Amino acid sequence: MASDRRHRPAGHESRVFLAALLSGLPAVLLAEGLLWFGSFSLRTQVTGSLVAAGTWLIGSALVRERVLRPLQTIANLLAALREGDYSIRARGASVEDGLGLALFEVNTLSETLRSQRLHALEASALLRRVIEEIDVAVFAFDSAQRLRLVNRGGERLLGQASERLVGMDAAALGLAACLDGETPRTIDAAFPGGAGRWEVRGSTFRQDGLPHRLLVLSDLSRVLRAEERSAWQRLVRVLGHEINNSLAPIKSLAGSLRSLAEHPSRPGDWEQDLRSGLQVIEGRSESLGRFMGAYAKLARLPPPRLAPVRIEQWVHRAAALETRLEVRVREGPRVVLSADGDQLDQLLINLVHNAADAALETGGGVTIGWRIVAGVAEITVDDDGPGLPDPGNLFVPFFTTKASGSGIGLVLSRQIAEAHGGTLVLEPRPRGHRGARACLRLPLGSL
Ligand code: ADP
Numbered sequence: 001m002a003s004d005r006r007h008r009p010a011g012h013e014s015r016v017f018l019a020a021l022l023s024g025l026p027a028v029l030l031a032e033g034l035l036w037f038g039s040f041s042l043r044t045q046v047t048g049s050l051v052a053a054g055t056w057l058i059g060s061a062l063v064r065e066r067v068l069r070p071l072q073t074i075a076n077l078l079a080a081l082r083e084g085d086y087s088i089r090a091r092g093a094s095v096e097d098g099l100g101l102a103l104f105e106v107n108t109l110s111e112t113l114r115s116q117r118l119h120a121l122e123a124s125a126l127l128r129r130v131i132e133e134i135d136v137a138v139f140a141f142d143s144a145q146r147l148r149l150v151n152r153g154g155e156r157l158l159g160q161a162s163e164r165l166v167g168m169d170a171a172a173l174g175l176a177a178c179l180d181g182e183t184p185r186t187i188d189a190a191f192p193g194g195a196g197r198w199e200v201r202g203s204t205f206r207q208d209g210l211p212h213r214l215l216v217l218s219d220l221s222r223v224l225r226a227e228e229r230s231a232w233q234r235l236v237r238v239l240g241h242e243i244n245n246s247l248a249p250i251k252s253l254a255g256s257l258r259s260l261a262e263h264p265s266r267p268g269d270w271e272q273d274l275r276s277g278l279q280v281i282e283g284r285s286e287s288l289g290r291f292m293g294a295y296a297k298l299a300r301l302p303p304p305r306l307a308p309v310r311i312e313q314w315v316h317r318a319a320a321l322e323t324r325l326e327v328r329v330r331e332g333p334r335v336v337l338s339a340d341g342d343q344l345d346q347l348l349i350n351l352v353h354n355a356a357d358a359a360l361e362t363g364g365g366v367t368i369g370w371r372i373v374a375g376v377a378e379i380t381v382d383d384d385g386p387g388l389p390d391p392g393n394l395f396v397p398f399f400t401t402k403a404s405g406s407g408i409g410l411v412l413s414r415q416i417a418e419a420h421g422g423t424l425v426l427e428p429r430p431r432g433h434r435g436a437r438a439c440l441r442l443p444l445g446s447l
Contacts, residue, residue: 016067020060028056070099077106086114136218141179143210145170157217159192179213186220196221238398242291246284253277294406298397301412304340304419311335311377315368318348322356322366330369337377337442339420347416350409351381351438357402358385358436372444381438382429388436394426417442
């Protein structure tokens with residue numbers, strides 16, 4: 001196209017030629033007039049006329065050429081850029097004169113385009129590499145649900161090479177169901193490369209103006225198995241510890257009581273020994289029972305039954321239930337939450353109980369306050385206690401630093417908060433205050 005344009009009779013070139021001719025015309029006419037009306041021989045007149053006319057025409061053609069050449073060079077350079085060849089540079093580029101400046105700008109443009117293309121190539125190579133290497137299956141489908149792109153994870157999942165997969169229909173690949181429905185969601189499915197639980201994420205993107213679907217499948221089974229295993233290990237460790245704590249004294253007491261019973265001559269106060277031994281056994285069995293009960297509570301938290309809960313009533317109720325010290329309430333805005341009142345009571349009672357335990361150690365106090373931040377109710381329970389032990393352990397089930405603690409208060413409270421779409425954290429109190437702060441955040445909107 002560009003070459004067609006260049007070889008067409010160009011108006012600009014003709015105009016330059018004409019302008020050159022016109023600018024020389026008066027001088028030529030004058031020379032011709034002087035020659036023909038002067039007293040010269042015919043030979044001189046003819047020769048002079050030819051020389052004058054010849055230099056006039058050649059000079060005008062040269063001017064036309066000087067203007068045309070650089071324009072052709074610039075056009076060729078721009079055509080090369082359009083074709084994607086960024087290696088060609090114009091000679092004579094300088095900022096001193098007009099033409100040099102134009103060539104300089106073309107060279108700079110070419111350099112900019114070259115580095116931009118390099119960046120784009122590097123970025124897409126990196127993206128391709130990441131997509132290839134990530135441990136999830138990535139598929140892109142066109143508007144006719146035909147596979148356009150698949151990464152190595154996708155090849156593994158479908159058990160075939162991408163050359164065979166690309167172009168196939170989503171239904172034929174067994175992925176049609178994954179393309180519809182809400183995202184993200186979890187499904188149980190079997191593919192040629194493996195069966196298990198998968199997280200399905202889908203989104204749309206446009207290519208060449210047409211809608212495409214991106215589908216990402218990640219294997220949850222492995223992660224879940226690892227999580228499950230570590231939860232079991234933790235549980236078995238805690239259960240083992242707790243059961244041993246109760247069984248060891250029961251076994252030793254049972255042994256001493258048996259030898260007491262078998263002994264032919266019992267000491268005078270044997271009945272007292274028997275009674276206190278049985279009492280310890282009873283006490284340990286009860287504590288074991290309580291422990292198992294607490295565990296059952298943790299494992300069987302029912303889904304929240306939502307109803308209106310007035311924050312100020314809830315906070316005052318929990319504060320009043322703590323009888324060992326007076327809990328201060330810092331009033332906040334009166335708002336109504338949609339929540340399970342019983343569960344929220346249990347949650348706040350746990351937090352206040354912990355704060356009071358801590359405050360009693362140092363003779364300090366406990367304060368509950370609340371405020372609303374960006375549609376979220378933020379309830380804080382502050383204490384002047386000794387501060388937090390290793391924060392990494394606080395929410396581990398059965399972690400306790402108290403002689404009669406169960407270690408499930410915080411885990412249960414966090415479960416309740418999360419079941420309401422909220423969060424619960426324990427942190428040191430801000431701005432150099434002594435003690436800890438439990439911060440509960442619950443969304444005000446519909447749960
Ligand atoms: P429990 O109160 O039965 O020990 P929790 O799960 O409620 O169980 O608490 C776990 C541990 O977290 C407590 O034993 C205590 O060490 C720590 N903890 C909780 N709240 C506070 C607090 N306000 N200040 C200091 N330590 C705390």
